[in-house]
Amino acid sequence: GFHALPWFRAQVALSDHVNIVLGDLYGAANHNLIEPLYNPELNMVADPEMGLQLLYNSCRFDLDVWVNWESFIFREDIHQEAFTVGLSTRFKFNDPGSRFHFYAPLQVLAQHRGGEIDTILTNSVQTLMNGAVGIGGVWNTGHKIFKSVNVELDVAGYYQQAGKLWPFDNGYGVYARASADIYDFRVKTSYWRCHQFISMFGSPFYGAVSTSDEGLTFDDPSCVYFGLEYSRELAKGFSLGIDLDIYEHLPVVFRGTEQNGYKSFAKTSFSAGIYLRVTPSFLIKKF
Template sequence: MNNRTFDQRVRLDSIQKLSFRFTSLGFVRNNEFFGPIADGYTLFGYQLNPRIAYQPAPNVVLEAGVFFKSDFGQERITQIAPTFTVKFRHRNWNYLFGTLEGSVSHNLIEPLYNFERLLQQRIENGLQINHQTDRTFFDGWISYLQNTRPGYTRQEQFWGGVSAEFSLLHTPGFRLSVPLQFTVFHAGGQNINSPLPVRTALNAAGSLSLTWQNAASGFLRSARLDTYVAGYSENAEKSYSGSAFYPNLTLHLKPLTVLVSYWRGNAYRAELGGDLYQSYTRRYNSTYEERNRQLLMLRFLKDISIANGLSVTVRLEPHYDVGNGKFEHSEGVYINFRH
């Protein structure tokens, strides 16, 4: 799905040396899931991230702020976390340390990265290199999800990867491109008192993607076909592996965007991937496994620009769980502000 409206990039502004920046996200997402793989629940709340930016040179910026998250129904703020980023640009390449341009900004497909992490675990800290032009997109990062020390009972957790897309053909009406995505999750640590095994999980996905752009302003504005193949491999106490086929057809119509998807997974798993795509359950207090998993998905997406920097996104996402014979759905409304 196109999640650009949720991007939070660290701006380089050659005019102002010192500036105030602010982003917020109000959200409500309801998951009506009844099958054995994913729990149904509602996410309802908001995020705030005020920041001060200092730019000592045209190609360098430092941002410092505080991230607040509040989930409605809780008696206190759910999360308060400092944010700090150093960003340096050299020849259209960006180098970041600290709080990353992460989450959905990595442009990963949902089987590799769960959209709901934007609402629940948005902040990523670590190192990042990215680059974007009309023909190419590249993002490489490593984030430190959880630390540990000798004697601790918890493992340290790293997550990193590369997300890229390269154009093979780019004409006024057509574009043929190759998206490639690769992520690594590692949990372990030295001299810790954790009963959990050391784990390293690899996920990869690739596609041949064709985009058609309508030169006229008709009902059908553009169409894109993606043919993703995904793979999974893990080395823990024993080895695991899986694969999946994930074709998508995206139709940008005049009133809204329609996305038609099919998922066929075979023993697939991704640590940070969307719940519905897993072959191993994420339901509370369950050990269910579904080696062969099939989904038919139909998603309706609408981004509405209200004012400069303020937008509302509405999504309706029904799907049919073929293996369990269940019709399920989720819907969400997101109010996004960037200044």
């Protein structure tokens, strides 16, 4: 089917470092969330984020705070209002252009479903939270071909503050990743292991709950990821990209269904894509 939404953004620059955004936000990949918290596929399939956003950027600290209002309700509506509050920060311990740069990211997501005039009476209020904190480093080689190496270690958390949507009320995971920029390519790898972790917007590969079989959960699932990106600017506002992703799901024990106690074999999932990004801009009037 056909799906179209109006798009409007108003941005106010309070200073060289502070911006306030109303309407359509700088969302998705612009939040720089780790993959267990945000699935990269949502960059292409999710509706634009709409609401309020505060951006702060300086040589030592980056801040992105936003409210994405996903569903508004009126009286007698049979659906819930829903909004997500997000925080994504990066503390930079030295100049990002240094040969060796170190930083610490902090990320928090909270989604609330309910409403003062919600007509759904059974388990109507739901509040879920995801978060992550980590430490990372970048080696800027200064070489034209082998440009940089990035390594990062994160600890992620999950908390069900209200509602009974998911079988677990809290959980955690450990995420280690590395990447290298070589010419126009980016080579990526990561390792993930979790305990009762559930992600609101991340890939199902990072969760301890099946999204296809009701009641099925996994004991401490883990996976290894390998990826390759190619990106090249063809002209101003036009770029070509190719992406390859491979996930190796390590053996895991099933719980909660007739398969209870079954230990799976290692399985491989992969995806590949090609895209042409067009972002033209032109001056309407100079004031």
